[in-house]
Amino acid sequence: MATVRELWEKCNIRGVVARFDEPMSLHTSFRVGGPADVFVEPADIDAARAALDAALAARIPTYLVGGGSNLVVADRGIRGLVVSLASLSSIDAIRSGPDVTVIRAGAGVPMDALADWCAARSFSGVERFAGLPGTVGGAVYMNARCYDLSVSDVLASVVVLSPRAKGCTLEEVPFDASGWAYKRSPFQRADVEPLRVTESTPIVAAADFRVRPGDRAGIEAEMARLRSDREAKGHFRFPSAGSMFKNDRAFGKPTGQIVDELGLRGLSIGGAAVAPWHGNIVINTGTATAWDIRELVRRVKDAVRERTGFDLECEVVFAGDWEGENT
Numbered sequence: 172m173a174t175v176r177e178l179w180e181k182c183n184i185r186g187v188v189a190r191f192d193e194p195m196s197l198h199t200s201f202r203v204g205g206p207a208d209v210f211v212e213p214a215d216i217d218a219a220r221a222a223l224d225a226a227l228a229a230r231i232p233t234y235l236v237g238g239g240s241n242l243v244v245a246d247r248g249i250r251g252l253v254v255s256l257a258s259l260s261s262i263d264a265i266r267s268g269p270d271v272t273v274i275r276a277g278a279g280v281p282m283d284a285l286a287d288w289c290a291a292r293s294f295s296g297v298e299r300f301a302g303l304p305g306t307v308g309g310a311v312y313m314n315a316r317c318y319d320l321s322v323s324d325v326l327a328s329v330v331v332l333s334p335r336a337k338g339c340t341l342e343e344v345p346f347d348a349s350g351w352a353y354k355r356s357p358f359q360r361a362d363v364e365p366l367r368v369t370e371s372t373p374i375v376a377a378a379d380f381r382v383r384p385g386d387r388a389g390i391e392a393e394m395a396r397l398r399s400d401r402e403a404k405g406h407f408r409f410p411s412a413g414s415m416f417k418n419d420r421a422f423g424k425p426t427g428q429i430v431d432e433l434g435l436r437g438l439s440i441g442g443a444a445v446a447p448w449h450g451n452i453v454i455n456t457g458t459a460t461a462w463d464i465r466e467l468v469r470r471v472k473d474a475v476r477e478r479t480g481f482d483l484e485c486e487v488v489f490a491g492d493w494e495g496e497n498t
């Protein structure tokens with residue numbers, strides 16, 4: 172049977188440079204993850220469409236990553252083609268009114284850069300996403316939430332790339348609140364393997380955000396305050412993916428507090444540890460494997476279930492080829 176690399180080499184897509192056996196640890200904020208058979212970063216939307224069309228036609232299992240800031244990729248890596256839309260990095264004001272302006276940002280734009288772009292033009296609305304790791308595509312998919320503001324609170328529409336047998340389609344879909352909730356978006360699909368691109372998984376090509384005129388100095392001061400707050404909370408002290416577990420109102424308190432109260436801070440397996448300063452952050456102390464992280468998460472979930480009856484739900488996405496790893 173042909174390997175993924177052989178199948179991809181037959182596709183020969185212009186504008187798409189492939190990297191083979193690309194370590195996914197280079198593309199995740201946790202700094203773990205084995206090789207992807209093939210990794211591509213199409214230069215623009217046409218190249219992205221061509222790559223996806225070719226991969227689906229050749230039946231190459233295809234996976235999508237953003238900034239990798241909410242991912243644990245297995246130590247064995249990813250069997251298939253991994254597509255990054257990092258090059259979709261334009262930002263434009265597409266509709267301007269006296270009150271609301273709509274800003275379109277490509278899927279690959281870092282949310283932090285979007286906040287800076289808007290602040291520099293005195294637009295208020297997305298400043299609470301300053302300091303959020305990851306891209307527009309990942310933030311829309313996750314419905315990222317920062318300081319009580321969710322992406323869905325400021326979304327006007329999404330430019331959706333839909334893989335189809337006859338070729339990808341691209342359309343602007345106006346925001347519709349159904350399907351969106353705390354850390355949930357209609358892009359998340361329980362019936363599809365994490366990261367997997369299929370003919371039924373819509374992809375975020377760009378997103379439109381509603382912003383309003385504001386005071387540049389005030390917006391920038393707020394962004395600086397939030398970035399410092401993240402620093403002070405130890406977000407960037409060690410590689411991690413931010414909060415490991417979702418909060419849940421039914422628990423009556425933040426998930427991190429539950430983990431703290433059970434004395435699980437500092438619990439470690441191999442190089443993975445529950446951050447000694449925060450119960451809801453798992454860190455890579457330097458030598459963690461993906462397996463260490465997954466096993467530690469399992470231990471914490473088991474302990475919380477046994478001692479409180481609560482079932483913690485992971486916010487972080489576990490992806491890739493886990494087969495054969497001591498599960």
Ligand SMILES: Cc1cc2nc3c(=O)[nH]c(=O)nc-3n(C[C@H](O)[C@H](O)[C@H](O)COP(=O)(O)OP(=O)(O)OC[C@H]3O[C@@H](n4cnc5c(N)ncnc54)[C@H](O)[C@@H]3O)c2cc1C
Binds near residue numbers: 310316488
């Ligand atoms: C230090 C730190 C702090 C953090 N703080 C926060 C926080 O305050 N709030 C918060 O919500 N999160 C936080 N996170 C988690 C993370 O930053 C967010 O979930 C972020 O939105 C993920 O974006 P990404 O581009 O890195 O996505 P990735 O991690 O690359 O991918 C996440 C998922 O999105 C999918 N995806 C990526 N791009 C697209 C696309 N274009 N179309 C469709 N699906 C796509 C992927 O397939 C995957 O399933 C933090 C992480 C870190 C490391």
